[in-house]
Amino acid sequence: MSDHDIRAVVAIDFGTTFSGFAFAHKASSEIETNNRWIGREGLPKTNTALRYDSNLEVTAWGEPALVDGPEKKKKSKDAQQIYTVEMFKLHLTEMSKKSKPPLPPNMSFKKPIKDYLFEMDKLIQETIEKTWPGMRKEQVLYVMTIPAEWREFTKGVMRECAHEAGIIASVESENLEFTSEPEAAAMHCLKVIEEHNLQTGDSFLVVDCGGGTVDLTTRKLRGDGTLDEITERTGDLCGSTFVDREFLKWLGKKLGESAMENVKNNHYGNLQYLIQKFFCPRVKFLFDGDPSNFKNIDVDIEHWCPALLKYVTGDAREQMEEEDWLIELDFNAVKAMFDPVVKKVLKLITDQLKAAAPSQRPSAMFLVGGFSESKYLRKRIKEEFLNQVPIIAEPRQPMAAVVKGAVAYGLKMETVNTRVLKWSYGIEILAKWQAGVDPKKRRTPDGRIYRFNRLAERKKPVEVNKEFTGEFKPVYPNQTSVIFKVYYTKRNWVRFCDDPGVRFLDLPDVHLGINRPIEFGLTFGKMELKATACNKTTGQVYQTSWRLRNFAT
Structure with missing residues (x-):
């Protein structure tokens, strides 16, 4: 494949909790982010989730697959088994098997990756045909983003899944390139550095806070407009979903760990309804670490996760029945859910700053990714590092920074001059x-x-x-x-x-x-x-x- 054969670039940001794609024609280089998602119209990403029937055929993807409200009683004994699958990207990490999200019996972790990419590619092809009628698939360069901490073999897995999903014609296809998530984020941040008066020779730190991973890279601006990577890019599993996990642990202490495990294994969709419709919008997204802004809130288990009721036993059940299945969530409890995760993010930033030579200490820090919109996380980062990094900013559309940066990389790969x-x-x-x-x-x-x-x-x-x-x-x-x-x-x-x-x-x-x-x-x-x-x-x-x-x- 020659660069002359490529007319458009499509980037796919395959995330742990949310995924999206963006695109641009090489003639104009104007990057557009897809905002047409069922259930999430107007947003740059949709949930990385799938719903399967008992034959392991996909019946829904994106937000419709994940949140369907409290489960209703089945009308007959012959009702089909439904499987909700999410965060399957974590199966590519070195996380312990016990900590990885559940999959349906006998399902390979590659199947949901392939199935999700297949569903996304159908929407991508509709978008390409609508935007540039008649463009052939071989005229499109696909760029997929990968976390900084992924091991070498994962690029091969993603290439294989992309081929099986129909995105590329063969595993060896040159129509697919990879870039790391922090590198893509750095490419996006290039568009805003002038707003902060960064000059040739200045360096900047990008902290990409996603749902599963937080990835960091430090880049230096060169006079020719290219970027040098000056420290080893780093990352860890400390994205926003780990705050959700702390919330579930807290519930486990109130209701019993076995009850939570049973709901996780048998009613996963109901458990995610509790997280996505109650915890995230009513607690996590609003928390800013200021006790004066926090009002205690009751978790109504009977309303948000009725599947839990039949698994709670012993003293915990007696207590819950006395309190009408309401559990009070206070400031200290929520702060304790955030702090272990935020502490890891702060350590990653500290290590990145230490890794840079004194003459190359970053002049700016850019926070991107969905988790970067957390008021509490931003507050803690500024408290810790504003005396070390004079500019701590969040570019516009932080949730779309990686996918838009990946398109920018595909349009002009020579921008990346060195890597560590x-x-x-x-x-x-x-x-x-x-x-x-x-x-x-x-x-x-x-x-x-x-x-x-x-x-x-x-x-x-x-x-x-x-x-x-x-x-x-x-x-x-x-x-x-x-x-x-x-x-x-x-x-x-x-x-x-x-x-x-x-x-x-x-x-x-x-x-x-x-x-x-x-x-x-x-x-x-x-x-x-x-x-x-x-x-x-x-x-x-x-x-x-x-x-x-x-x-x-």
Whole structure:
């Protein structure tokens, strides 16, 4: 695919709790955000949720899938089983299995991702046809955003799901690119830096506060209008949904953890009705941390989550019946729901500021993402950091910042000049075993040892398309081929490829007919990693890319 073949860019922000898409024609570069969602007309995103019938066929998606009011009694014993599935993006994280959201029996975590992308793509195609009649799918570049903390294999999973959803024609398609969520947010913030008088050489911190993850990146402005990443982008699972979880924990202490677990497993839609229609609009969205602005509110369990009633037992049931199933929610309880999550966000920001060199400390901090609209979160961030960062601002439409920035990235990828590596990369080599230095158990029968040979170091800024190379020679005189195995790790010092935290990158093996020596290199492109091996005697070059295959977990 040539850049000349692309006429439009569509960005998909596949979020933990909310997702959306935006688009632009390359001729005008005017970015539009989709605001046509069933149940959420006029908003830039809809819920990342699906409803399935007993045959695991999708019956609703977006907000209609998630909130359907308190469950009514079934009219017959033959009524179909309904499954509500949300936050399935968390299955791509390293969160414990117990903490991940439930899925219907025997459902792979890839199925809801594929199904959701399929439903979204139908709306995308309707939008494209309406906006630019006759445009072919191969003339559209899709850009998908991924969290900063996702492991390497997740891009392969998303590419596979995008293919199965019909977004791209093949897994290897060049019509799909990836950008990290904080990088996309930084691209969006480029449009507002002039409003804050940032100059060439100034740096700014972007804090993308989403529903599941909070991602951060620090970028420096260059004179040519491009951006350098000057610290390692970071993130954690501390988005707004974790405040919801604290609310459910609080209810569990009042009603019993087993009661909450039963409702979660058997009446998930009713539980989400309680969160989406009561807790979020009446409590979470309004909380600003000022006790004088807070009025105690009763949680009417019988109204908002009647499915709970049959699971509450013992003393808790007696207490609830005496109080007509009303639980008073006071200021201290709500603050305690926010504080563990907010504390994590503050630590992420602190670590980012510490990671920047004194001469590159950010002149501004931009808060984007849906959670950034929390009055309490914004207040705590300003209390902690306004003496360190002179400008703390929220660009317009913070909820759409990532998806609009992803379109901007697709329109002009060269804006990103450098990235800071999140992993160290290296290859497995067969070296001579050294007595007194190397473990005896690792010695091969012919007196050698397999080691990790680092080529690229984590936390180092790397120019896009920068190549890291090393020259290697065959081990045996009669050797006719070489296989390079590539590994990656977050650890700064690694000796062996099976050390803890070292992961193998599954890719088509690079085989070489050789007459020695061989130069092996890794090139860090836009959002892909390319391996090149060159027989320096014959000049023959072998290449492969990690973008084209699923990554090993």
